[in-house]
Amino acid sequence: MDGKIILMAVLLATLLGLVMAAFSGPSPDKARKRRIALIRGRHSDSAEAVLEARMRRVIDSRQPVTEMKMLVSLIPDPENLTKRLRMTGRKWTLSQYMTACSVIFLFTAAVMMLRGFPLLFALMVSLAAGLGLPHWWVGRLINKRINLFNAKFPDALELLTRGLRSGLPIAETLAVVAAEIPGPVGEEFRLITERIKIGKTMDQALQETADRLGTAEFQFFVISLAIQRETGGNLAETLSNLATVLRQRAQMKLKIRAMSxxxxxxxxxxxxxxxxxxxxxxxxxxxxxxxxxxxxxxxxxxxxxxxxxxxxxxxxxxxxxxxxxxxxxxxx
Missing domain, CATH: 1.10.287 (Helix Hairpins)
Structure with missing residues (x-):
């Protein structure tokens, strides 16, 4: 009985420590220095400062993978998990994800041991909950964001078509979509335009977004642009046909969902x-x-x-x- 009380005290102390580490704010000095640097870059007229500000925004949108190495080192495939976290559209890090897993594990183990469950069974169930619940929640957020993206993506293609028919180049039409379309579509196109501005080619920027989203709809768009660039043709007509096909796919999915x-x-x-x-x-x-x-x-x-x-x-x-x-x- 004494050993169980000691183990419970250790679990609760570890749980409180992880919660405090997860919800503790950043250093005030670092935050102040970062704000001063952003203000200087915003009000500077030099080309170097503008380029540095753009690169900083793109780098900030990426997820760091070197925080809290003690917890991150337990991940068997950190690259895949980092990709999944980026697909949610949230600025979550691997350390925050592993902290959430640890908190769920310790909380579930403490509750089950208080209810009198055997130690081995409590640890097994807690481990399954700590690994399964965050994974399920991240997958749910990914599916929700992808569904929102696919719902608005045909509208973005129609806006691209109208911009191309009015005589705008493809780079400017991408910027128009980033500014006019709300939600995940505007965010992804904004990242594409930022990558193009810092020196990446359009194919590289589009392919990075396609790899992160992992949707067939956006991959169709990337392939259409690549084929049109190599073979020529009316890009506006191609994108208009693609928007029609994507809407028909969405209607078929809704029909299947209603039938099932x-x-x-x-x-x-x-x-x-x-x-x-x-x-x-x-x-x-x-x-x-x-x-x-x-x-x-x-x-x-x-x-x-x-x-x-x-x-x-x-x-x-x-x-x-x-x-x-x-x-x-x-x-x-």
Missing amino acids: SESKASAYIIGALPFIVFGLISYINFDYMSPFYTSDPMGLFGLSLMQVIGIGGMCWMGIGAFIMAQMINFEI
């Missing part, structure tokens, strides 16, 4: 009902569900029979949810 909405609702209800009933029974009559919360030293890994049955049921539910998800997943 009933199956998805049934799957959500069937999957959530056992957990809702379990929570309600635990709240109404905790003594009835107490065998699920108590450990058994003679059981498997210190788990009671009820806990083993619950784990088995969740595994079977996970298999069923995976099968249903694959049945309604259509590639367009």
Whole structure:
């Protein structure tokens, strides 16, 4: 019992330390120096200062990968995770991501140990929660941003088409899109124009954005520009046709979503009902569900029979949810 109390105290102290490190603000001296440098660069008329300010904005939009090496060193593939964090459109770093994972792990472990779960089982579930929940949340933000981008991207192509037909060059039309289209589309085109201004070619700037977004719609746009640059032709007409194709793809996706909405609702209800009933029974009559919360030293890994049955049921539910998800997943 004393050992468990000591372990709980260590977990809570570590949790508080990580929370304080995560929410502590930057150094006031560094922030003041950075603001002074930005003001000087903004009000300077020299070409070097303007170029330096542009490069600083582009560099600030990238995610650093060398902070809090103790936590970052635990990541098996930091480049892939850095790319995923950039795809969210948020200025999150690897250290912040690993801090969130550690906080979730320690909090879940502390709660489960207070409820009397075995140490090994609590650590396994906490590890799964600490690694799985941030990964799921980042994926959800990525999908949300990509959907917003795809919804506004045909409008951006139409604006590019009108700009080209009016006689503007492609670089200026990209700047117009960056200024006129809100949301992720304007942000991505703004980064493209900034990269072009600091010396990168249009192909390099577009390809970097395509690699970060990872969407087929923007890749179509990059390929269309590359082919038109090599073979010639009417770029405005090409972009207009591409906008029409992208809108038809979006309509097909919405049609498939509407046709599969009933199956998805049934799957959500069937999957959530056992957990809702379990929570309600635990709240109404905790003594009835107490065998699920108590450990058994003679059981498997210190788990009671009820806990083993619950784990088995969740595994079977996970298999069923995976099968249903694959049945309604259509590639367009």
